[in-house]
Amino acid sequence: MADVTAHITGTVWKITCQVGQAVAAGETVVILESMKMEMPVEALDGGTVREIRCQESQAVNEGDVLVVLG
């Protein structure tokens, strides 16, 4: 199961999923903010949220794991 990673460098604006929640492929799990733009991060595959590895307002780099799906 693919983890959901940040596709851009920026700040976590909002976490839109909860641990234990089932998400579908293409569903937004986190919204990042970078350069004054909101960028939704979507799950590539469906799954259940096992772990959330970021917090709101946290700075993240491209490639960082934000959410672990299982």
Added chain:
Amino acid sequence: MFRKLLIANRGEISRRIGQVARSMGLSTVAVYSDADEKLPFVREADEAVRIGPPPPKDSYLSIPALVEAARRTGADAVHPGYGFLSENAELARACAEAGLIWVGPPAEAMARMKDKSQARRIVQAAGVPVVPGTEAVVPDLEACLREADRIGYPVLCKAAGGGGGIGMAAAGGPAELEKVFRQCSDRARAAFGREGVYLEKYFPRPRHIEVQVLGDHHGHLIHVLERECSIQRRHQKVVEEAPSPLFQGGAHPELHAALLEAAVKAARAFGYANAGTVEFLYSDGAVHFIEMNARLQVEHPVTELTTGLDLIGWQLRIAAGEPLAVRQEDVRRSGAAIELRVYAEDPVRFFPSPGTITVWRPPSGEGVRLDAGYEQGSVVTPHYDPLLAKLIVSGRDREEAIARSKAALDAFAVEGIKTNLPLHRRIVSDPAFARGALDTRFLEEHARP
């Protein structure tokens, strides 16, 4: 004239204001956050003051930090640039209380136009045509749905206190409006600290046309003609030009005259002074006021290059109390100019692309001006907007400006980060662009890779 100017901004506009001010014999103070310490605008200023860490709220949006920087350096005037606190009446008042000259409109005029519903009422009373919409902030979903029925779908939902496309979305019907209302309300609360939205008629394919105005503190106010800014992505401008192709070759003379007159009426109704911009949407043969921006506009250079007026220079002289020595009949346009905003972003999906600029080779040539905030070796951080530079190209006419833009874009090389230069190359080569057939959906249908 004052002696020392503090520039409460960053990047290309801080650099540009500094250049103009120093050319007038003023001393300049730059302010910077930790993220910007090595950028050219800091180095080129006569003095530079660190005002805080990278997040804007702790640095460029901190009124106490800015006022303290002015006090510490003995600055006697503050230019806010655009964005950040440029339209914040509280900073204007804080400057006045600290004995600093504010390079901008009177705080009362700023307060009058900041609330968009109030701004609508004021200009409507002055006889300026407005976009059909709600007269006041709509507090809840029920009222929102009722108002939308009255205006007629599609409607545009905007967060109270918003701007620059943040917290703004269109809805084609009630179900969509319900979703959009919640998004915009959330955004208004998070970003602007106040609830509520307002609604207006959504024009599916408008042109965005705006009029530059300039007024002094002695009651003299003029327009400095229009700019077309229809090419946008995410409600933010990408390409601007003067004149608007809609009026090319003297087309639609009556509408043109009505547009300019409406801009002057709106600015007068606000009690405006200094440089400002009145924004309109054009649709189906008519123009509608959307808002007035109480600041220097990003795209002001296309007006400078086609009228010969130095807008920043006039801002400084007007702020110092000098009369505006330009009469309306002196404002004449010569040639055409196009501004291409070079953003640090993916040229197809428009994703932000922060990073280090490893190669920066800007173009030069006849009619080419580059207002850049970065240089080779600069680090572009995710903290601020993605504008790297403005490539502004002028010519005898639009055709020549386009031809020169193509050559300048081909010569412009940036490596290390993604930029939208490939998008600009596609835009200036697009047949619809060449015809001047522009609207705000242009990028959805044209200049595709």
